[in-house]
Structures are given as C-alpha cells and as structure tokens.
Amino acid sequence: xxxxxxxxxxxxxxxxxxxxxxxxxxxxxxxxxxxxxxxxxxxxxxxxxxxxxxxxxxxxxxxxxxxxxxxxxxxxxxxxxxxxxxxxxxxxxxxxxxxxxxxxxxxxxxxxxxxxxxxxxxxxxxxxxxxxxxxxxxxxxxxxxxxxxxxxxxxxxxxxxxxxxxxxxxxxxxxxxxxxxxxxxxxxxxxxxxxxxxxxxxxxxxxxxxxxxxxxxxxxxxxxxxxxxxxxxxxxxxxxxxxxxxxxxxxxx
Numbered sequence: 001x002x003x004x005x006x007x008x009x010x011x012x013x014x015x016x017x018x019x020x021x022x023x024x025x026x027x028x029x030x031x032x033x034x035x036x037x038x039x040x041x042x043x044x045x046x047x048x049x050x051x052x053x054x055x056x057x058x059x060x061x062x063x064x065x066x067x068x069x070x071x072x073x074x075x076x077x078x079x080x081x082x083x084x085x086x087x088x089x090x091x092x093x094x095x096x097x098x099x100x101x102x103x104x105x106x107x108x109x110x111x112x113x114x115x116x117x118x119x120x121x122x123x124x125x126x127x128x129x130x131x132x133x134x135x136x137x138x139x140x141x142x143x144x145x146x147x148x149x150x151x152x153x154x155x156x157x158x159x160x161x162x163x164x165x166x167x168x169x170x171x172x173x174x175x176x177x178x179x180x181x182x183x184x185x186x187x188x189x190x191x192x193x194x195x196x197x198x199x200x201x202x203x204x205x206x207x208x209x210x211x212x213x214x215x216x217x218x219x220x221x222x223x224x225x226x227x228x229x230x231x232x233x234x235x236x237x238x239x240x241x242x243x244x245x246x247x248x249x250x251x252x253x
Contacts, residue, residue, distance in 0.1 A: 004248045005202040006163070006221035007239055008032040008144070010064060010113070012050040013041035013073075013227060021226040023050050029235040031251040032060040032221065034111045034144075037092035040066035040074025047099045055103040060251040062144070065092040065130070066113035074114035075181065082129040089133035093141075108253045109163065110134050111144035112151070120151040121177055127151040131158050142252065147217055148176055163252050166207065166219035168198040168238055169228055174209045176217070185210070187225075191234055198222055198238045202247045220252050 011027070012035040013020045020041065027033060033054045036042035042050075054061050066074035068088060080088075089110075097107040112120055112130060120127040127150040134141050135158055142161035145151040155162050169188045171179040179186040188194050201207050205218040224235045242249055 002248060003202055003246065004250055005219070005242060006031050006060075006252045007235070007242070007249050008034055008062070008111075008165075008221050008223050009226040009231070009235060010034045010036070010223075011054075011226050012036040012046050012064075014046050015041055015043050015070065022232050023226070024053055025232040026226055026235055027053050027057050027059050029232070029239055030059060030224070031249060032062055032109070032253075034062045034064035034113070034223075035096055036064050036113070037066075037096045039068045039088065039092055040064075040070065040072075040113050044099070047096055048102065051096070051099045051105065052103040055100070055105040060108050060253045061096070061100045061105055062109040062111050063093045063096045063107045064111050064113045065089045065133075066116050069115075074116065077115045077119055080126070080129075082125045082132075085126055085129040086133040086136070089130055090137050093133070093137050107141065109142045109144060111165075117146075118178060118180075121146055121149040124150055124154075127154050131155050131160065134160060144221060146177070147219070163220050164218060165221045165223055166201045166217045168201070168222055168224045169194050169234070170225075172207060172209045172215055174211050174213050174215075176209075176215050179210060187228065189228075191230065191237060194224075194234060195237050195241045198224075199241050199245045199247070202242055203245055
C-alpha cells in the first residue's frame with residue numbers, strides 16, 4: 001500500500017526586528033505551513049510575507065493558533081474562559097486568512113500551538129472551545145492534533161475533519177503525549193535519530209517513547225519544528241529519507 005505523508009513546520013514566528021527561523025528556505029521543503037497568527041508570535045508584516053511566499057510555492061497554509069502570550073512564545077498555559085478562548089481562536093484564524101486571501105490563497109487547516117496544543121490533549125473545556133471556534137469559522141477546515149487527544153475526539157464528534165500528527169523532533173511519554181519542554185530530552189537533537197524516527201513514523205506508524213515502549217501513531221502529517229537549530233538542513237534530510245523509503249510527501253489538503 002502506498003504511504004503518503006504531509007510534512008509541516010511552524011513558520012512566521014518572527015516579530016518586528018526579531019527574525020526566527022528561515023521561513024523561505026523551509027517553504028521549499030515542507031508541504032504545509034503552520035503560520036503564527038500574531039498571538040504567540042508574528043506580526044502583520046510577517047504574516048503577509050510568509051503567506052505570500054507560501055502561496056507562491058503552492059504550500060498549504062494553516063493557522064497556528066495559540067494563547068495571547070508573546071512574552072512566553074505561547075508556551076505557558078492560560079486558564080481562560082472557554083468563550084474567550086473560542087473568540088481568540090476565531091480572531092486568529094480570521095487575521096491569517098485575510099493575509100492568505102490577499103496572497104491569492106486561504107487558510108486550509110488549523111493547528112493549536114505550544115501550551116494550547118498540549119492543553120487540548122486532555123483539557124475538555126479548552127478542546128471544546130477550539131473545536132467550536134473552527135466549527136463557527138469554517139467547518140470545512142481540518143484540525144491537526146495528537147492521536148487519542150481530547151481535541152481529536154471532540155472534533156470528530158462535531159463532524160470536523162481531523163488530521164493525526166506526529167513530531168519528528170519531540171520525545172513522547174509512554175501514554176502518547178509530548179514530553180514537556182521543561183523536562184530534559186524533550187527535544188530530540190540528534191539529526192540522525194530525527195531522520196530515523198521520521199521514516200519509522202511514516203512507514204510503520206510507530207515510535208519509541210522515552211521508556212523504550214512502542215507507540216502506535218499512524219500519522220498523516222509529520223512536524224519538523226522551524227525554530228530548531230539547523231531546522232532547514234534537518235527538514236531536507238527528513239524529506240529525502242522519506243522519499244528514498246518510498247513515501248510520497250504531499251499535503252493532506
């Protein structure tokens with residue numbers, strides 16, 4: 001059976017005079033771009049530039065929505081009222097969608113960022129808020145999420161499309177969650193290991209957790225973080241290895 005995988009990365013995370021990552025180079029490698037929407041990172045000029053470059057290259061544009069937390073890069077949990085969180089998510093999708101449409105494209109999916117991504121794995125109310133926001137904005141938009149997460153369960157129950165995602169460069173707990181960035185070895189920094197894990201995730205649908213146990217993931221999309229040192233070369237190596245393993249690298253949209 002043919003194996004097809006999407007390769008996504010977090011882009012548009014600079015702000016003002018402070019760049020972060022090489023967005024243009026990564027857009028030559030990935031098939032989907034999770035673009036910051038101005039709450040955890042990004043500003044109007046960054047959003048416009050990255051959406052234009054993505055549209056020019058035919059890369060699928062996704063809204064990476066997060067907490068309103070520039071100082072913490074969206075990596076700090078915020079105990080928000082679900083109604084307010086839903087409004088924040090709608091606001092962010094709409095902002096990025098505006099720039100995407102100016103570039104001749106549109107937002108084609110939604111992915112939570114950072115602490116929000118981790119929260120909606122198990123936080124019932126916040127997962128419901130994200131699902132409600134997407135349903136209200138455009139129920140045709142798929143949601144990227146962790147297999148078995150509360151977000152995925154609620155999105156499917158609401159009739160939304162779901163894309164299961166795995167992470168090439170993040171460590172997993174035995175129950176299939178991402179190891180907290182506050183813990184040592186949360187990020188896999190050995191390039192050879194990242195490449196090896198990527199191929200196994202795509203071909204076998206599996207990965208080893210931090211305790212050595214095997215996890216079944218079956219992802220349709222694979223994330224390589226854009227702010228990881230050497231991210232561009234790493235993404236190129238991952239894509240090359242996937243292709244050599246017979247995997248077709250293409251967007252899920």
